[in-house]
Amino acid sequence: MEKQTIAQVKATIRREGTWTGKLCPSNFYPDSPWGIAAEKTFTREDLKPINEGRENMPQTEFESYCNSFSYYNCNNEMGKRIHFYRTDAPPTK
Numbered sequence: 001m002e003k004q005t006i007a008q009v010k011a012t013i014r015r016e017g018t019w020t021g022k023l024c025p026s027n028f029y030p031d032s033p034w035g036i037a038a039e040k041t042f043t044r045e046d047l048k049p050i051n052e053g054r055e056n057m058p059q060t061e062f063e064s065y066c067n068s069f070s071y072y073n074c075n076n077e078m079g080k081r082i083h084f085y086r087t088d089a090p091p092t093k
Helices: 006-016 061-073
Strands: 002-004 018-025 038-043 082-086
Touching: 002 006, 006 018, 006 038, 006 061, 006 082, 018 061, 038 061, 061 082
Parallel strands: none
Antiparallel strands: 002 082, 018 038, 018 082
Protein backbone atom coordinates (compact mmCIF):
# COMPACT_ATOMS: atom_id res chain seq x y z
CA MET A 1 0.00 0.00 0.00
CA GLU A 2 1.45 3.35 -1.06
CA LYS A 3 0.53 6.70 0.51
CA GLN A 4 -0.20 9.41 -2.07
CA THR A 5 -1.17 13.06 -2.18
CA ILE A 6 -4.35 14.29 -3.82
CA ALA A 7 -2.27 15.62 -6.75
CA GLN A 8 -0.70 12.18 -7.23
CA VAL A 9 -4.14 10.56 -7.14
CA LYS A 10 -5.47 12.92 -9.84
CA ALA A 11 -2.33 12.42 -11.96
CA THR A 12 -2.66 8.64 -11.71
CA ILE A 13 -6.31 8.80 -12.79
CA ARG A 14 -5.42 10.97 -15.79
CA ARG A 15 -2.43 8.80 -16.75
CA GLU A 16 -3.77 5.30 -16.07
CA GLY A 17 -7.52 5.88 -16.21
CA THR A 18 -8.26 4.53 -12.77
CA TRP A 19 -7.13 4.67 -9.14
CA THR A 20 -8.08 2.14 -6.48
CA GLY A 21 -7.28 2.66 -2.85
CA LYS A 22 -8.38 3.64 0.62
CA LEU A 23 -9.21 7.03 2.12
CA CYS A 24 -8.96 7.64 5.83
CA PRO A 25 -8.71 10.57 8.26
CA SER A 26 -5.16 11.75 8.89
CA ASN A 27 -4.86 10.36 12.43
CA PHE A 28 -5.73 6.80 11.35
CA TYR A 29 -4.12 4.13 9.22
CA PRO A 30 -6.12 2.35 6.52
CA ASP A 31 -5.75 -1.06 8.18
CA SER A 32 -6.67 0.10 11.67
CA PRO A 33 -8.97 -2.15 13.71
CA TRP A 34 -11.63 0.60 13.79
CA GLY A 35 -12.31 0.18 10.08
CA ILE A 36 -12.61 3.90 9.39
CA ALA A 37 -11.01 3.69 5.92
CA ALA A 38 -13.22 3.77 2.83
CA GLU A 39 -12.27 1.70 -0.20
CA LYS A 40 -12.89 3.55 -3.42
CA THR A 41 -12.13 3.32 -7.13
CA PHE A 42 -11.96 6.55 -9.12
CA THR A 43 -11.99 6.75 -12.92
CA ARG A 44 -11.51 9.50 -15.50
CA GLU A 45 -15.27 10.07 -15.42
CA ASP A 46 -14.91 11.22 -11.81
CA LEU A 47 -12.63 14.08 -12.91
CA LYS A 48 -15.18 15.59 -15.29
CA PRO A 49 -17.22 18.59 -14.04
CA ILE A 50 -20.66 17.65 -12.68
CA ASN A 51 -22.15 21.14 -12.43
CA GLU A 52 -21.15 22.87 -15.64
CA GLY A 53 -23.92 25.48 -15.38
CA ARG A 54 -22.21 27.18 -12.44
CA GLU A 55 -19.03 28.87 -13.60
CA ASN A 56 -18.10 30.00 -10.12
CA MET A 57 -18.32 26.50 -8.61
CA PRO A 58 -16.94 23.88 -11.01
CA GLN A 59 -16.80 20.63 -9.07
CA THR A 60 -16.01 17.08 -10.07
CA GLU A 61 -17.37 13.83 -8.66
CA PHE A 62 -13.92 13.24 -7.15
CA GLU A 63 -13.99 16.57 -5.29
CA SER A 64 -17.58 16.00 -4.21
CA TYR A 65 -16.71 12.57 -2.76
CA CYS A 66 -13.65 13.97 -0.95
CA ASN A 67 -15.66 16.87 0.48
CA SER A 68 -18.38 14.51 1.73
CA PHE A 69 -15.82 12.10 3.20
CA SER A 70 -14.09 14.99 4.97
CA TYR A 71 -17.36 16.43 6.31
CA TYR A 72 -18.57 13.14 7.81
CA ASN A 73 -15.26 11.55 8.89
CA CYS A 74 -12.70 14.25 9.67
CA ASN A 75 -12.60 16.29 12.87
CA ASN A 76 -10.15 17.35 15.60
CA GLU A 77 -9.98 13.88 17.13
CA MET A 78 -9.74 11.78 13.96
CA GLY A 79 -7.70 14.23 11.90
CA LYS A 80 -8.78 17.11 9.73
CA ARG A 81 -7.25 15.92 6.45
CA ILE A 82 -7.75 12.94 4.16
CA HIS A 83 -4.91 10.53 3.52
CA PHE A 84 -4.96 8.48 0.32
CA TYR A 85 -3.46 4.97 0.16
CA ARG A 86 -3.22 3.28 -3.23
CA THR A 87 -3.88 -0.45 -3.08
CA ASP A 88 -3.38 -1.27 -6.79
CA ALA A 89 0.08 0.32 -7.03
CA PRO A 90 2.64 -1.51 -9.14
CA PRO A 91 5.57 -2.87 -7.11
CA THR A 92 8.46 -0.42 -6.71
CA LYS A 93 12.03 -1.48 -7.35
